[in-house]
Amino acid sequence: MRDAAPQTIYLADYTPFGFIIDSVSLHFDLDPRKTRVKSRIAFRPNPDATDNTFFLHGENLNLISAMIDGTPVTPKLTEAGLTCDVPDAPFVWEAEVEIDPTGNTALEGLYMSNGMYCTQCEAEGFRKITYYPDRPDVMAVFTVTINGPHPVLLSNGNPVSAAEHVAEWHDPWPKPSYLFALVAGDLVAHPGSFTTKSGRDVALNLYVRPGDEGKCAFGMQALKESMKWDEDVYGREYDLDLFNIVAVDDFNMGAMENKGLNVFNSSAVLASPETSTDMNFERIEAIIAHEYFHNWTGNRITCRDWFQLCLKEGLTVFRDSQFTSDIRSASVKRISDVIDLRARQFPEDQGPLAHPVRPESFQEINNFYTATIYEKGAEVIGMLKLLVGDDAYAKAATLYFDRHDGQACTIEDWLRVFEDTTGRDLTQFKRWYGQAGTPHLSVTEAWDHGKLTLHFKQHTPPSAATPDPQPQVLPIAVGLIDQDGDEVEETNILEMTQAEQSFVFDNLGTRPIVSILRGFSAPVVLTQDLSDADRAHLLAYDTDPFNRWEQGRILARSSLMAMILEGKKPNKDWLKGIRAVISDEHLDPAYRALMLGLPSQSDLARALAEDGHTPDPDIIYAAVEATRAAMAKSYANLLPTLYRRHTVSEDYEPDAIQSGKRALSNAALSLLTRIDDAAAAQKQYDAADNMTQQLSALANLIHAGKGSKAVQAFEAQWKDDRLVMDKWFGLQVMEADPEEAHEVVETLTKHADFNWKNPNRFRSVLGAFAAHHGGFHHASGAGYRLLADWLIKLDPLNPQTTARMCSAFQTWKRYDADRQALIKTELDRILAQPDLSRDTTEMLTRIRGA
Numbered sequence: 133m134r135d136a137a138p139q140t141i142y143l144a145d146y147t148p149f150g151f152i153i154d155s156v157s158l159h160f161d162l163d164p165r166k167t168r169v170k171s172r173i174a175f176r177p178n179p180d181a182t183d184n185t186f187f188l189h190g191e192n193l194n195l196i197s198a199m200i201d202g203t204p205v206t207p208k209l210t211e212a213g214l215t216c217d218v219p220d221a222p223f224v225w226e227a228e229v230e231i232d233p234t235g236n237t238a239l240e241g242l243y244m245s246n247g248m249y250c251t252q253c254e255a256e257g258f259r260k261i262t263y264y265p266d267r268p269d270v271m272a273v274f275t276v277t278i279n280g281p282h283p284v285l286l287s288n289g290n291p292v293s294a295a296e297h298v299a300e301w302h303d304p305w306p307k308p309s310y311l312f313a314l315v316a317g318d319l320v321a322h323p324g325s326f327t328t329k330s331g332r333d334v335a336l337n338l339y340v341r342p343g344d345e346g347k348c349a350f351g352m353q354a355l356k357e358s359m360k361w362d363e364d365v366y367g368r369e370y371d372l373d374l375f376n377i378v379a380v381d382d383f384n385m386g387a388m389e390n391k392g393l394n395v396f397n398s399s400a401v402l403a404s405p406e407t408s409t410d411m412n413f414e415r416i417e418a419i420i421a422h423e424y425f426h427n428w429t430g431n432r433i434t435c436r437d438w439f440q441l442c443l444k445e446g447l448t449v450f451r452d453s454q455f456t457s458d459i460r461s462a463s464v465k466r467i468s469d470v471i472d473l474r475a476r477q478f479p480e481d482q483g484p485l486a487h488p489v490r491p492e493s494f495q496e497i498n499n500f501y502t503a504t505i506y507e508k509g510a511e512v513i514g515m516l517k518l519l520v521g522d523d524a525y526a527k528a529a530t531l532y533f534d535r536h537d538g539q540a541c542t543i544e545d546w547l548r549v550f551e552d553t554t555g556r557d558l559t560q561f562k563r564w565y566g567q568a569g570t571p572h573l574s575v576t577e578a579w580d581h582g583k584l585t586l587h588f589k590q591h592t593p594p595s596a597a598t599p600d601p602q603p604q605v606l607p608i609a610v611g612l613i614d615q616d617g618d619e620v621e622e623t624n625i626l627e628m629t630q631a632e633q634s635f636v637f638d639n640l641g642t643r644p645i646v647s648i649l650r651g652f653s654a655p656v657v658l659t660q661d662l663s664d665a666d667r668a669h670l671l672a673y674d675t676d677p678f679n680r681w682e683q684g685r686i687l688a689r690s691s692l693m694a695m696i697l698e699g700k701k702p703n704k705d706w707l708k709g710i711r712a713v714i715s716d717e718h719l720d721p722a723y724r725a726l727m728l729g730l731p732s733q734s735d736l737a738r739a740l741a742e743d744g745h746t747p748d749p750d751i752i753y754a755a756v757e758a759t760r761a762a763m764a765k766s767y768a769n770l771l772p773t774l775y776r777r778h779t780v781s782e783d784y785e786p787d788a789i790q791s792g793k794r795a796l797s798n799a800a801l802s803l804l805t806r807i808d809d810a811a812a813a814q815k816q817y818d819a820a821d822n823m824t825q826q827l828s829a830l831a832n833l834i835h836a837g838k839g840s841k842a843v844q845a846f847e848a849q850w851k852d853d854r855l856v857m858d859k860w861f862g863l864q865v866m867e868a869d870p871e872e873a874h875e876v877v878e879t880l881t882k883h884a885d886f887n888w889k890n891p892n893r894f895r896s897v898l899g900a901f902a903a904h905h906g907g908f909h910h911a912s913g914a915g916y917r918l919l920a921d922w923l924i925k926l927d928p929l930n931p932q933t934t935a936r937m938c939s940a941f942q943t944w945k946r947y948d949a950d951r952q953a954l955i956k957t958e959l960d961r962i963l964a965q966p967d968l969s970r971d972t973t974e975m976l977t978r979i980r981g982a
């Protein structure tokens with residue numbers, strides 16, 4: 133099916149829908165090829181609307197019949213939906229359509245995955261199920277009946293009745309169509325229960341395919357903890373008698389918050405110690421929390437239009453980060469979030485895809501489920517909380533829930549509850565939602581007889597989305613550390629609003645060392661003229677755990693930059709500073725593990741480009757490898773103890789304490805492997821009884837060039853487990869030598885189990901390859917060609933997953949002219965494909981530029 137010519141949608145063009153819906157009933161007769169959907173919708177004119185055109189969205193639908201108030205009508209059909217003459221009074225619309233779930237490879241609308249039916253409606257998938265005003269500001273109460281030969285037939289809300297092969301569901305809470313869900317199949321339930329604080333008993337179920345029952349316990353526990361946390365921290369209770377989660381193997385993203393019926397990518401919910409790593413457990417816990425938290429931030433209060441996406445996503449990411457900080461380690465979570473922000477959001481904000489947290493236009497909304505809207509959106513809420521304080525934040529959030537329950541809202545509504553609570557004027561703060569680009573913040577110091585003046589400048593590079601950025605409100609968290617390593621001034625939040633601004637600390641004895649942007653209090657790029665010695669001092673003594681880590685990271689980066697640009701050796705003082713931190717037994721092992729990390733290769737490429745250099749991926753790779761080798765040599769006498777002391781011998785638990793120890797022992801192992809001929813890694817592989825240990829050992833063996841036997845053994849052991857085999861595919865790509873990576877990928881794509889139509893499997897190979905800096909950017913262009921070939925192949929089947937992966941090319945202007953030419957050839961080759969999807973066309977056109 134050919135997409136209509138690309139059309140741009142603008143925030144400024146918003147108008148309310150011409151009708152209000154009083155009720156919706158849907159009836160499904162399931163069939164793999166010919167599913168029939170009957171709808172009965174009660175409409176009445178919307179008194180607040182000016183445009184009364186009756187337009188219903190609909191795509192790939194075969195209209196069988198339509199009636200208004202029982203009389204057959206002949207609507208006018210278009211590519212995007214239908215229009216029809218309707219009475220200027222309440223009326224009932226009835227339609228029957230036929231759809232083909234099996235032919236639906238885009239995984240949007242109603243589709244089949246491993247013999248089960250499931251739906252994905254966000255953002256605009258409901259229009260592939262029936263004709264409907266498929267926009268989030270149209271909220272309605274749904275009743276659904278499902279007719280099908282399956283033991284399990286699910287939809288939103290509470291069950292009304294269930295007979296053999298028929299189930300009826302009623303969702304009492306008005307909702308937009310994007311939260312509709314239906315699941316049918318031969319599934320087994322892992323049951324649980326939760327009693328809310330006001331005494332409502334809620335039945336919980338995790339539905340999985342037979343065989344996956346043993347991977348449900350952790351997800352169920354995480355769900356109960358999330359329900360409790362939202363009551364304790366935000367005062368939000370669950371509002372139905374039932375909460376269902378379903379695991380699906382074919383899914384474009386992580387998970388979806390459909391009302392009372394969350395649908396999860398099986399990789400985002402199924403877990404067991406034998407098959408999942410500590411990182412998998414933590415991610416699953418966070419995603420379960422995220423989708424559950426959407427029940428209030430997203431479902432009960434939803435978005436007026438898709439430009440407001442960050443209203444639910446930024447806030448819900450912020451809430452799930454708070455949850456993880458509370459139940460694990462706050463400093464480790466903060467550092468991990470900043471690493472992730474720099475890896476995914478900064479490149480987006482500093483390249484051709486830059487867009488504001490609340491965009492003003494789009495062609496394909498699916499392309500805007502981005503790190504900017506999610507992660508920068510969460511950072512913006514974190515700043516707001518810092519500026520108003522914890523108490524005011526809590527009051528404003530409560531006011532938001534009280535005032536807007538049941539409504540479809542905007543960012544203006546969100547900011548207004550803060551203005552009303554605090555009396556602050558948030559006009560300037562709102563620029564965080566309207567301007568693209570990462571602000572650059574620089575600071576200079578002046579010292580004069582006990583008086584320290586900090587002079588800040590902010591500047592946001594212009595972008596296509598924001599050609600003329602204005603100064604933003606920056607909460608800058610600052611503390612002072614003296615020469616003895618004592619804190620002489622606790623954290624202050626400086627509120628910067630001007631392009632240039634000074635702040636004074638008075639009555640100081642000796643000149644202190646300034647610890648700036650503690651906790652990463654604003655998502656900016658900071659330039660601070662601090663000597664290596666002062667940074668080493670902060671690395672040793674800063675009381676702020678984030679900034680302590682950050683100074684180590686900055687020292688690592690400048691050491692790497694000096695190696696890359698001047699051929700220098702790794703910086704000895706940095707090596708020494710890190711040694712002290714990782715030897716400090718008072719510090720959390722998880723935190724010490726983070727201290728052993730290095731900036732990623734693409735982070736280094738970004739830093740080089742920012743300083744006006746052309747990054748060479750081969751030289752970057754060599755510098756990182758040489759640094760790892762130098763660390764291994766320098767810490768040689770420390771590593772065996774560090775490794776042994778933190779190897780966990782108790783029964784496996786995925787909690788913060790055990791996983792922190794394993795993180796440190798495995799960080800030590802990866803260095804140890806460079807000096808012990810991979811002996812410890814081999815031993816760990818042979819003895820491993822959990823996936824964290826097994827996979828880390830395997831990674832080290834492959835990296836050391838000693839992995840071939842273990843790779844085979846791993847495959848033989850896990851060939852029947854889809855999620856573990858995804859790791860097997862991915863790891864071989866990640867650990868490949870840059871020279872060989874594209875050949876490794878080519879070999880893997882010929883493997884019998886490389887089912888490229890499954891998004892998880894596709895991502896495990898091609899996604900890992902796009903993230904392999906040296907391999908993807910191979911000077912021959914073989915990497916670019918290979919990814920382009922696969923994007924061309926996937927696009928006709930699954931535009932959403934294809935378009936997301938196009939972002940691999942977003943940094944192309946950083947590289948040399950030869951690489952740019954090679955990439956441009958591939959961008960043009962993809963763009964020249966006949967019938968390229970709207971999703972991929974929009975992404976590549978924006979990346980390519982004029």
Ligand code: TRP
Pocket residue numbers: 252254255383384385386387388389422423445501
């Ligand atoms: N709203 C979902 C979340 O963040 C994500 C989502 C949006 C999604 N569109 C999707 C998931 C399409 C799967 C497919 O929680």
Ligand code: ZN
Pocket residue numbers: 422426444445448
């Ligand atoms: Zn979300």
